[in-house]
Amino acid sequence: MYQYTEFDRQFVQQRAAQYRDQLQRHLAGQLGEDEFRPLRLQNGWYVQRYAPMLRVAVPYGELSSAQLRVLARIARDYDQPSAELFAEARAKQNALGTMPSRLTTGYGHFTTRQNVQFNWIPLDKSADVMDLLASVNMHGIQTSGNCIRNITSDERAGIAVDEIADPRPFAEIMRQWSTLHPEFAFLPRKFKIAITGAREDRAAVAWHDVGLHVIRSSDGEVGFKVLVGGGMGRTPVIASTIREFLPWHQILNYLEAVVRVYNRWGRRDNKYKARIKILVKAEGQRFVDEVEAEYRDILEKDGAPHTITQAELDRVAASFVPPSLQCDRKTADAKIAHILRAAAEDDVEFSRWLQQNVAPHKNPDLRAVTLSFKRLGQAPGDATADQLETAAALADQFSAGEARVTHDQNLLLPWVRCDALPELWRAARKAGMARPNIRLLTDMIACPGGDFCSLANARSLPLAEAITARYQDLDELHDLGEIDLHISGCINSCGHHHSGHIGILGVDKDGKEWYQVTLGGSDGSALSGEPVPGKVVGPSFSAAEVPEVIEAVLDTYRRLRQSAGDRAETFIATVKRVGLEPFKAAANAARVTPPQAA
Numbered sequence: 001m002y003q004y005t006e007f008d009r010q011f012v013q014q015r016a017a018q019y020r021d022q023l024q025r026h027l028a029g030q031l032g033e034d035e036f037r038p039l040r041l042q043n044g045w046y047v048q049r050y051a052p053m054l055r056v057a058v059p060y061g062e063l064s065s066a067q068l069r070v071l072a073r074i075a076r077d078y079d080q081p082s083a084e085l086f087a088e089a090r091a092k093q094n095a096l097g098t099m100p101s102r103l104t105t106g107y108g109h110f111t112t113r114q115n116v117q118f119n120w121i122p123l124d125k126s127a128d129v130m131d132l133l134a135s136v137n138m139h140g141i142q143t144s145g146n147c148i149r150n151i152t153s154d155e156r157a158g159i160a161v162d163e164i165a166d167p168r169p170f171a172e173i174m175r176q177w178s179t180l181h182p183e184f185a186f187l188p189r190k191f192k193i194a195i196t197g198a199r200e201d202r203a204a205v206a207w208h209d210v211g212l213h214v215i216r217s218s219d220g221e222v223g224f225k226v227l228v229g230g231g232m233g234r235t236p237v238i239a240s241t242i243r244e245f246l247p248w249h250q251i252l253n254y255l256e257a258v259v260r261v262y263n264r265w266g267r268r269d270n271k272y273k274a275r276i277k278i279l280v281k282a283e284g285q286r287f288v289d290e291v292e293a294e295y296r297d298i299l300e301k302d303g304a305p306h307t308i309t310q311a312e313l314d315r316v317a318a319s320f321v322p323p324s325l326q327c328d329r330k331t332a333d334a335k336i337a338h339i340l341r342a343a344a345e346d347d348v349e350f351s352r353w354l355q356q357n358v359a360p361h362k363n364p365d366l367r368a369v370t371l372s373f374k375r376l377g378q379a380p381g382d383a384t385a386d387q388l389e390t391a392a393a394l395a396d397q398f399s400a401g402e403a404r405v406t407h408d409q410n411l412l413l414p415w416v417r418c419d420a421l422p423e424l425w426r427a428a429r430k431a432g433m434a435r436p437n438i439r440l441l442t443d444m445i446a447c448p449g450g451d452f453c454s455l456a457n458a459r460s461l462p463l464a465e466a467i468t469a470r471y472q473d474l475d476e477l478h479d480l481g482e483i484d485l486h487i488s489g490c491i492n493s494c495g496h497h498h499s500g501h502i503g504i505l506g507v508d509k510d511g512k513e514w515y516q517v518t519l520g521g522s523d524g525s526a527l528s529g530e531p532v533p534g535k536v537v538g539p540s541f542s543a544a545e546v547p548e549v550i551e552a553v554l555d556t557y558r559r560l561r562q563s564a565g566d567r568a569e570t571f572i573a574t575v576k577r578v579g580l581e582p583f584k585a586a587a588n589a590a591r592v593t594p595p596q597a598a
Contacts, residue, residue, distance in 0.1 A: 043139070082122075107119075210239075230531075325366060369424060
């Protein structure tokens with residue numbers, strides 16, 4: 001993984017010291033709330049429903065074991081509200097309706113944008129937390145505010161078998177370019193960039209303000225396909241391709257042009273229409289023409305100041321040298337095959353784990369292994385302090401001290417030797433992190449929702465718990481096959497409900513929690529097909545009805561799916577083939593309360 005330079009380290013430490021001074025002045029009454037708010041937001045500190053929330057940046061998802069241990073310490077020692085505050089918050093949540101509160105403390109929360117959040121850190125302890133983060137080169141810079149946010153990528157970047165080029169050096173160069181960019185610190189709205197270097201899009205690039213897909217031209221030159229104007233929220237939009245091929249060394253100059261045009265013309269009078277997707281949709285070709293004209297000016301008038309040289313790319317790429325973990329080639333293949341075959345035959349659960357949680361690797365001696373944190377009694381994305389410590393130990397023992405946050409709110413170990421898989425499985429199973437449910441129904445995405453977030457209309461986590469409880473049988477989960485279930489507590493779509501094969505959106509109706517259900521969404525992966533937002537199957541449902549609705553939808557799938565040999569048609573393939581009507585009828589038949597208008 002990327003090794004910070006001395007400049008990087010000093011920058012992060014100075015930023016932490018600067019924040020401590022700002023906090024002390026605020027607590028002493030020398031900085032009012034209005035003056036302090038933009039300063040804390042620039043360091044990742046929000047104030048949510050009951051307490052401050054910290055969002056920690058994890059550029060392109062990479063975490064070292066040392067960083068995991070610091071995150072564990074923060075969860076254990078700082079993510080702890082007063083007993084009075086916690087009791088008051090829980091009482092308020094339980095008074096909302098039939099679903100019990102899912103408020104928890106002492107957790108880190110993995111987000112869909114490869115960040116880590118904490119929900120209960122007292123503000124007067126926040127500078128201590130920033131110092132801890134800085135000690136392992138971490139921070140909250142650009143995790144909030146109207147700036148270029150944390151740049152995300154495929155969690156298999158640098159190791160994927162279908163990779164055209166490793167996107168991490170480009171992502172790191174973009175991180176350095178965008179960090180505290182003087183022209184882009186106060187954009188019309190937040191701005192999100194995703195990059196993938198593989199043939200399969202595992203980074204959902206079309207759902208971002210800018211999506212970058214590494215490609216090769218017909219003569220073998222590496223470059224980027226550039227997509228602009230994607231996003232979720234109340235207006236889901238798939239990004240438009242504005243450049244089919246851009247030479248790699250010009251990517252920063254081109255991004256500069258894109259963001260300049262957005263900064264110039266993006267709407268600032270209405271935050272609901274301020275994202276670049278609205279500008280692109282409204283202006284169409286005119287937007288593309290403006291970007292191309294700005295790009296020409298940057299090249300011709302400004303002298304292309306952000307051109308990436310081969311020397312600079314090589315310098316950054318040198319920080320991503322893979323660890324030396326090769327097996328003895330004379331015996332490795334036979335040994336690995338024997339170990340895995342014998343272990344899989346001996347234990348059905350291990351066999352399933354190999355199928356669901358273990359992915360192929362660019363190095364044939366290695367595998368990428370996903371640790372599942374999704375289990376009954378624990379919210380999607382949450383990891384306790386003990387689990388973070390255990391994940392750090394597993395990373396040290398099995399993955400050269402590195403882990404990666406996935407878009408599905410799990411952790412991936414990218415450097416696992418094949419002959420260590422049985423031992424890793426036993427250790428992960430003992431820690432409760434080896435459930436073979438990756439990409440299955442209970443490997444769902446969910447935002448923190450109304451239990452924590454002041455923007456939410458409804459709670460996500462009790463609903464996730466109810467569905468998880470209903471589908472605990474592994475035989476049933478594997479029979480249902482791969483299904484993306486995404487839950488958002490409000491239209492801001494932090495749970496990515498638009499891209500779920502099954503999406504659930506919390507809505508507020510007369511002060512009560514109701515939920516819309518969508519079907520047929522896609523993030524652009526090989527399983528899902530072309531990116532597309534799901535479609536609503538009916539008026540909103542009550543919280544008690546949603547698990548019944550999901551069951552009715554899945555029963556309809558099992559009835560209508562086709563099979564070829566021993567392979568059943570996937571859920572998303574069945575929805576695309578037969579259309580929404582059978583599922584819509586089944587969902588509405590499960591209703592027991594009067595429908596609410598969408």
